[in-house]
Amino acid sequence: MKDHPAPHTSQARRGPLQGGRSSTSPPLERDPIEEAERQWRAHGWDDAADGMAAVTSLMRAQAIVLARVEEVLRPLGLSFARYELLVLLSFTRRSALPMARAGALLQVHPASVTNAATRLEAAGLVVRRPHPQDGRAVLVELTEEGRALAAKATDELNAGVFRRPGLSPEAVRTLVDVVRELRRDAGDFT
Amino acid sequence: MKDHPAPHTSQARRGPLQGGRSSTSPPLERDPIEEAERQWRAHGWDDAADGMAAVTSLMRAQAIVLARVEEVLRPLGLSFARYELLVLLSFTRRSALPMARAGALLQVHPASVTNAATRLEAAGLVVRRPHPQDGRAVLVELTEEGRALAAKATDELNAGVFRRPGLSPEAVRTLVDVVRELRRDAGDFT
DNA sequence: GTAAGGTACTTGGACGTCCACGTATCTCCG
DNA sequence: CGGAGATACGTGGACGTCCAAGTACCTTAC
Numbered sequence: 001m002k003d004h005p006a007p008h009t010s011q012a013r014r015g016p017l018q019g020g021r022s023s024t025s026p027p028l029e030r031d032p033i034e035e036a037e038r039q040w041r042a043h044g045w046d047d048a049a050d051g052m053a054a055v056t057s058l059m060r061a062q063a064i065v066l067a068r069v070e071e072v073l074r075p076l077g078l079s080f081a082r083y084e085l086l087v088l089l090s091f092t093r094r095s096a097l098p099m100a101r102a103g104a105l106l107q108v109h110p111a112s113v114t115n116a117a118t119r120l121e122a123a124g125l126v127v128r129r130p131h132p133q134d135g136r137a138v139l140v141e142l143t144e145e146g147r148a149l150a151a152k153a154t155d156e157l158n159a160g161v162f163r164r165p166g167l168s169p170e171a172v173r174t175l176v177d178v179v180r181e182l183r184r185d186a187g188d189f190t
Numbered sequence: 191m192k193d194h195p196a197p198h199t200s201q202a203r204r205g206p207l208q209g210g211r212s213s214t215s216p217p218l219e220r221d222p223i224e225e226a227e228r229q230w231r232a233h234g235w236d237d238a239a240d241g242m243a244a245v246t247s248l249m250r251a252q253a254i255v256l257a258r259v260e261e262v263l264r265p266l267g268l269s270f271a272r273y274e275l276l277v278l279l280s281f282t283r284r285s286a287l288p289m290a291r292a293g294a295l296l297q298v299h300p301a302s303v304t305n306a307a308t309r310l311e312a313a314g315l316v317v318r319r320p321h322p323q324d325g326r327a328v329l330v331e332l333t334e335e336g337r338a339l340a341a342k343a344t345d346e347l348n349a350g351v352f353r354r355p356g357l358s359p360e361a362v363r364t365l366v367d368v369v370r371e372l373r374r375d376a377g378d379f380t
Numbered sequence: 381g382t383a384a385g386g387t388a389c390t391t392g393g394a395c396g397t398c399c400a401c402g403t404a405t406c407t408c409c410g
Numbered sequence: 411c412g413g414a415g416a417t418a419c420g421t422g423g424a425c426g427t428c429c430a431a432g433t434a435c436c437t438t439a440c
């Protein structure tokens with residue numbers, strides 16, 4: 001579980017938004033990614049500099065937002081991975097899905113679903129049930145506690161992160177659109 | 191180490207780019223993130239839907255590009271984390287940095303630097319040396335093999351990923367700019 | 381000059397992600 | 411209708427990330 005130090009809840013933020021710095025190190029004088037880009041160009045790799053910056057930016061951006069999300073979820077005893085599974089189930093008619101289906105929708109490895117389901121089950125938030133038709137499959141099913149916690153977690157995430165993602169609304173839309181292109185291109189969906 | 195299945199080298203790609211799908215699951219009919227957004231709006235959380243989509247998009251985008259990068263690095267016996275440390279050192283005058291400094295520049299936890307340095311050292315790519323002035327500090331220093339491998343890895347990453355990040359040049363610039371805003375806001379740099 | 385506090389690093393542990401295997405079950409074809 | 415191949419899960423292992431705690435060393439203040 002990724003994490004970060006700032007011991008404030010999602011409510012108490014200074015300025016517009018800040019939570020998400022790795023470790024306790026103070027801000028750098030210069031943007032390290034811009035610095036890397038400079039190096040790339042200095043070495044004559046101009047045509048790869050932007051791509052390098054994009055890849056590195058994505059890595060860091062993910063770390064930042066994940067830290068913010070986990071900060072909100074930690075008090076609830078959830079991680080983002082487990083929250084995602086919980087919410088996915090809550091959006092389902094029968095509040096249940098075969099493991100494989102969940103993995104496909106969450107776009108993670110089957111083993112990651114097993115991991116999340118095991119921990120959620122230990123917490124009493126889901127139950128595993130044999131699939132009535134397919135003897136190979138296992139259904140993960142939301143419990144009442146699971147549904148309640150998913151709702152609570154969503155409320156807090158909406159309030160603490162999703163409503164103020166640290167970017168202008170236009171930037172947010174742009175980001176989503178650009179990444180959608182990338183995801184489609186990667187074969188995530190048709 | 192994140193990973194993915196497609197057993198092609200960075201050279202052999204079909205179409206513009208594809209490598210990066212998690213697991214072996216076929217593409218979904220519908221974009222799962224768009225689907226989640228729909229759900230958010232259906233539940234009345236319209237003001238949080240975009241933020242949710244942005245966060246989820248970043249998670250997935252990171253997984254996709256990381257998988258592509260690691261695919262290229264795996265044959266070299268490197269992970270992206272270790273590669274980053276290697277390259278950082280190669281950009282340094284003395285080819286060496288205190289661990290803490292490296293952690294600050296890479297924006298990761300000190301323990302992550304220890305981890306990477308240990309593995310790189312075991313591979314003979316770096317050496318650890320006591321800091322001449324500061325008895326607490328440890329210098330990570332690039333070896334000749336480390337420098338050579340960093341160069342080779344960079345060549346392959348440039349060719350296999352950075353020059354064709356799977357996005358239009360404009361989209362790449364946009365992405366980097368948007369994320370820079372996010373990073374600055376998060377306190378990564380001043 | 382010495383004690384208190386801060387900094388640097390390592391270690392151990394919790395999680396998440398993936399892969400590789402092994403097992404059970406389903407499907408489909410000869 | 412029976413065997414081959416595909417599919418669904420679980421387990422064990424490798425890595426990366428973080429936190430928390432412990433040790434050593436530097437710095438600052440009294």
